Amino acid sequence: MLYQFFETQRALLSPFSEFAAASAKLYSHPLSPFAHTPLSQRMSAGLDLMHRLAKDYEKPEFDIESVEVDGVEVAVQELVPLEKPFCRLLRFKRYTDDPAVLAKMKDQPTVLVVAPLSGHHSTLLRETVKQLLKDHKVYITDWTDARMVPLEVGPFHLDDYIKYVQEFIRLVGGADCHVMSVCQPTVPVLAAISLMASAGEATPRSMTMMGGPIDARKSPTAVNNLAMNRSFSWFENNVIYRVPTNFPGAGREVYPGFLQHTGFVAMNPDRHLTSHYDYFLDLVRGDDEGAEAHRRFYDEYNAVLDMPAEYYLDTIKTVFQDFALVNGTWQVDGAFVRPQDITGTALLTVEGELDDISGAGQTKAAHDLCAGVPKQHQYHYDAIGAGHYGIFSGRRWRENVYPQVRDFIAKYDAAPLTSVKSGSPAKAAPSTRSRNRKA
Numbered sequence: 119m120l121y122q123f124f125e126t127q128r129a130l131l132s133p134f135s136e137f138a139a140a141s142a143k144l145y146s147h148p149l150s151p152f153a154h155t156p157l158s159q160r161m162s163a164g165l166d167l168m169h170r171l172a173k174d175y176e177k178p179e180f181d182i183e184s185v186e187v188d189g190v191e192v193a194v195q196e197l198v199p200l201e202k203p204f205c206r207l208l209r210f211k212r213y214t215d216d217p218a219v220l221a222k223m224k225d226q227p228t229v230l231v232v233a234p235l236s237g238h239h240s241t242l243l244r245e246t247v248k249q250l251l252k253d254h255k256v257y258i259t260d261w262t263d264a265r266m267v268p269l270e271v272g273p274f275h276l277d278d279y280i281k282y283v284q285e286f287i288r289l290v291g292g293a294d295c296h297v298m299s300v301c302q303p304t305v306p307v308l309a310a311i312s313l314m315a316s317a318g319e320a321t322p323r324s325m326t327m328m329g330g331p332i333d334a335r336k337s338p339t340a341v342n343n344l345a346m347n348r349s350f351s352w353f354e355n356n357v358i359y360r361v362p363t364n365f366p367g368a369g370r371e372v373y374p375g376f377l378q379h380t381g382f383v384a385m386n387p388d389r390h391l392t393s394h395y396d397y398f399l400d401l402v403r404g405d406d407e408g409a410e411a412h413r414r415f416y417d418e419y420n421a422v423l424d425m426p427a428e429y430y431l432d433t434i435k436t437v438f439q440d441f442a443l444v445n446g447t448w449q450v451d452g453a454f455v456r457p458q459d460i461t462g463t464a465l466l467t468v469e470g471e472l473d474d475i476s477g478a479g480q481t482k483a484a485h486d487l488c489a490g491v492p493k494q495h496q497y498h499y500d501a502i503g504a505g506h507y508g509i510f511s512g513r514r515w516r517e518n519v520y521p522q523v524r525d526f527i528a529k530y531d532a533a534p535l536t537s538v539k540s541g542s543p544a545k546a547a548p549s550t551r552s553r554n555r556k557a
Contacts, residue, residue, distance in 0.1 A: 121359040124376055128174055135172035142166040163401035167394060170413075175420040177263070178241045182210060185251040190219045194251065200289055203271045204278070204426070206260040207286050208240075210251055223255070227531040228295045230286055230322075231258040234302040235279065235429070237378030237422050239263075243300060244418075245511040249520050250298075254527065257290050259283075259303075263423035264372045265365040276306060276432035277450050283310040293320035293462070293534070296527045300510050301476065304330025305437050308457055308484060313450060315459040315490075323534040326523055328468040329476045329509050331437055332484045333444045337477025340385055345438035353434050358427045373430040375422030382419075385474070444483060457487035464495040464530045468519060470504035495535060497526060 145152050145162035152158060182194050192214040200207040214220050229250055233240035240260045250256045259282070264274070283306060287297060299307040304327040315321050334342045359374055361367045383390055393412065400408035442448035448455040465488050467481045485496050499522045504514040 121374055122362050124374070125362050125364065131172045132174065135169050135174075138165045138169040138172065142169060159402050159404075163398050166401055167398050170397075170416065171394070175417060175422075177239045177421055177423070178244075178418055180208075180210075180241055180244055180247065182244065182248050182251070185212070185248060187212065187214070187252055188219050188222060190214060190216050192216075192219065192223070199257070200286070202282060202285075203267055204262050204264070204274045205282055206262070207289065208258050208260050210247060210256045210258075212251065212255075226254050227323075227527050228255040228291045229257070229527065230290050230295055230297050231256065232283060232286075232297065232299040232303040232307050233259050233261065234300060235261040235425060236302040237375055237382070237425070238418070239421055239423055241421075242418055243510060245515060246298075246300065249516055253524050254296075257286070259286065261423065263375070264370060264426045265361040265367040265424045267367045267370065267426075269367060269369045273428045274426040275428050276436060279303075279306045279429060280310045280313070280450055283307055284314060287311075287314070287322060291322075293323065295322050296324045296326070296531065297322045298326040298328070298523070299330060300328045301330050301506070302433070304328070304332055304481060304484070305433075305443055308332065308487070309443065309448065309450065309455045311463060312455050312457045312460055313453060315461065315463075316453060316456050321460060321463045323462075324464040324466065324527055324530040326466045326468065326526065327481055327484055328519075329470055329473055329481060329506055331476050331480050332482075332487070333441065333480055334438050334476075335441060335444075336479035336483060339474055339477045341381075341475050342438060342477065344381075345434050350431070350435055350439060353431060358431070361424065367424075371427035372424035373427060375424050378425075379420065379422045444487065457484070458489045460488050461490040462535045463491065464497075464526070464535060465491050466497045466499065466523065466526045468499050468501060468509055468522070470501045470506055470509045472503065472505040473509070475506040491535075495530075 142162045142165035144150050145158045145165065147153055153162075180196060182196070184191050184193050186192070192212045195211045195213065197209045197211050198206050199209050212223055214223070231243060231246060231250070233243050240258055243258065247256055247258055283303070287295065287310070297307060297311070307325065308327070311321050311325060331342065334346070338346065357373055357377055358371050361370045361372055397409060397412040400412065436442045436448060440447065443455060443457075446454065446456070465484060467484050469476070469478060469481050482498050485498065488496065499519065501509050501514055501519050504519070508514045509519050
């Protein structure tokens with residue numbers, strides 16, 4: 119009933135939100151007599167804030183129309199090479215009339231960005247994509263809100279996620295592409311590439327893993343502790359709900375996005391309260407730049423999606439309770455997930471010093487698992503001063519993290535490793551400390 123209650127509340131608040139937006143303009147528009155009354159700016163600011171707190175946030179657009187390549191502005195078109203029930207594969211194709219830039223773009227590496235399916239839309243990685251487009255051909259997974267997928271399509275498990283990733287890798291180039299996973303997908307992406315290697319299939323030239331729970335036992339955060347300290351049945355009984363009848367996916371069991379959003383806000387309530395108050399003050403002072411920055415962030419942060427229940431519960435059990443990847447007990451369609459079988463894919467892991475979602479060492483744990491990759495082709499980078507979002511968005515991503523990622527991809531695009539088919543038992547991985555070098 120919680121989902122139905124939430125939808126009822128949303129429907130009731132919608133007209134009040136629109137009324138607040140209209141009233142805010144009444145007190146701010148220069149042609150309105152109310153805009154020239156005492157306290158009009160405060161009235162307008164308060165009503166605008168009320169509108170934003172009560173409104174429904176739809177999925178944002180990537181809105182990347184152009185990027186600069188070699189000092190030349192090139193157009194960008196968003197294409198859909200493949201669409202599946204629970205995900206679209208997007209390609210950001212670049213166009214230019216400059217022959218030299220066109221020739222350079224054709225020779226640039228192809229990167230598949232696997233976005234997280236963990237509550238927010240893939241547009242959360244807008245800055246990641248925009249920066250990558252300066253030096254790469256870019257594809258990204260655009261996961262579908264589960265409430266929009268009809269029930270007759272069937273379930274979507276963690277194993278299905280892995281198969282999607284494998285299909286996308288093959289489509290964008292297989293052994294000629296590079297894969298970047300951000301946060302949640304680091305685990306299924308490592309599994310997907312491991313299974314491809316175990317089957318003797320060519321694997322990507324490189325994999326970049328950023329801020330993900332490869333081994334959630336290391337430096338557990340509040341997010342990890344919740345998943346590890348609650349029983350599996352607690353999650354089944356307390357966070358899974360059926361989609362209401364006003365959506366195409368009516369009847370489908372999901373982990374609702376609004377619950378995920380509530381959890382994220384509850385982690386730092388003081389920070390969000392301060393941010394909203396600062397927004398109010400920016401409006402009162404007429405600081406349009408500060409107010410717009412707030413809107414951009416929360417338009418993205420407040421837009422959430424529902425996750426299929428079976429996928430969410432699989433992730434809880436496999437990643438946060440059984441630790442099946444690091445324990446070597448994970449099986450997909452009867453085949454064990456063996457990262458040690460990967461030999462032809464270079465590895466870069468990235469962690470944020472202040473990451474409060476994936477703690478220190480969780481992503482770096484991939485090095486111990488990928489024992490088949492020679493140590494000289496394994497790299498780790500610590501983003502000093504960066505939180506979870508700072509490793510893929512904002513100034514630290516642009517100035518510190520991205521150059522590391524760009525140079526790493528360029529190195530292994532120019533001189534890819536040679537895969538060695540592995541069927542031998544796993545060997546003990548050497549110390550991660552010896553691999554702690556920067557790309």
